[in-house]
Amino acid sequence: MSTMSMPQASSSRGLDLVGKVAVISGGSRGIGRATAFNLASRGCSILGTCTSDKGVTAISDGLSNEISSQVFEATSRERPSGLKIKGLVADIFSHDCATTLAEEIRLEFGGRVDIFVNCASDPMPGVIGEMGVEEIQHSLLGNIQTPVLIVEELVRRQYFQPNSRIIYISSIRSRQPWSMQLMYGAGKSAGESLCRTWAQAFGGKEEKVGTLITVMNTFQ
Numbered sequence: 425m426s427t428m429s430m431p432q433a434s435s436s437r438g439l440d441l442v443g444k445v446a447v448i449s450g451g452s453r454g455i456g457r458a459t460a461f462n463l464a465s466r467g468c469s470i471l472g473t474c475t476s477d478k479g480v481t482a483i484s485d486g487l488s489n490e491i492s493s494q495v496f497e498a499t500s501r502e503r504p505s506g507l508k509i510k511g512l513v514a515d516i517f518s519h520d521c522a523t524t525l526a527e528e529i530r531l532e533f534g535g536r537v538d539i540f541v542n543c544a545s546d547p548m549p550g551v552i553g554e555m556g557v558e559e560i561q562h563s564l565l566g567n568i569q570t571p572v573l574i575v576e577e578l579v580r581r582q583y584f585q586p587n588s589r590i591i592y593i594s595s596i597r598s599r600q601p602w603s604m605q606l607m608y609g610a611g612k613s614a615g616e617s618l619c620r621t622w623a624q625a626f627g628g629k630e631e632k633v634g635t636l637i638t639v640m641n642t643f644q
């Protein structure tokens with residue numbers, strides 16, 4: 425099993441991730457936000473992506489203030505001075521998503537990524553007999569092309585560190601088919617396959633944790 429714990433109540437957890445940077449696509453709501461909260465409560469700086477200014481505010485102000493009050497003030501501890509929590513609009517359907525993300529990492533986070541959580545995805549189901557070229561391409565863009573381009577950009581810029589992780593938020597649909605979710609399931613299967621290859625290429629290992637957070641890699 426990985427040394428990185430699953431999200432849990434963490435107000436009294438040690439600051440084992442101070443100085444680290446996590447990039448979380450889809451960090452403004454749901455699983456991505458919960459992951460951001462967990463990592464930030466351990467001292468990890470966060471760059472969370474979303475689709476609008478509302479999401480940016482939810483991360484840069486909402487999450488950041490919550491971390492200060494619920495994690496640090498509540499336990500009478502000082503928030504680490506370098507702990508930065510920022511939101512960024514980086515739409516997985518935009519063709520410059522990867523470079524937008526990488527530029528922000530360079531400008532605001534010192535050009536390092538210790539943890540990349542690929543959480544945002546296209547939920548378009550894909551109903552057999554009803555799909556056209558545009559729908560299929562849209563799904564491939566958000567769920568496969570953009571995640572690949574993000575990792576490509578981070579590798580080329582050498583932003584990953586020794587022991588960096590890529591965490592892919594998958595779905596039971598990658599292994600348990602349902603005819604109403606043809607494209608969604610295909611995208612999740614592809615994501616897991618990408619992680620297996622990244623793990624092999626970077627000299628790390630693939631790990632699966634349940635059916636949702638399924639793959640982690642360690643750079644060595």
Ligand SMILES: NC(=O)c1ccc[n+]([C@@H]2O[C@H](COP(=O)([O-])OP(=O)(O)OC[C@H]3O[C@@H](n4cnc5c(N)ncnc54)[C@H](OP(=O)(O)O)[C@@H]3O)[C@@H](O)[C@H]2O)c1
Nearest residue numbers: 450451452453454455474475476479515516543544545595
């Ligand atoms: N929830 C489940 O039961 C479940 C089950 C299996 C797998 N999953 C997987 O878990 C992941 C998160 O699911 P969730 O239910 O937590 O999602 P969610 O609550 O709907 O949150 C979606 C997050 O992704 C962002 N997002 C949406 N569209 C985006 C886009 N085009 N570009 C960039 N960011 C975008 C949203 O930002 P905005 O605030 O700007 O919209 C938000 O931060 C997904 O990969 C999903 O497939 C979820």
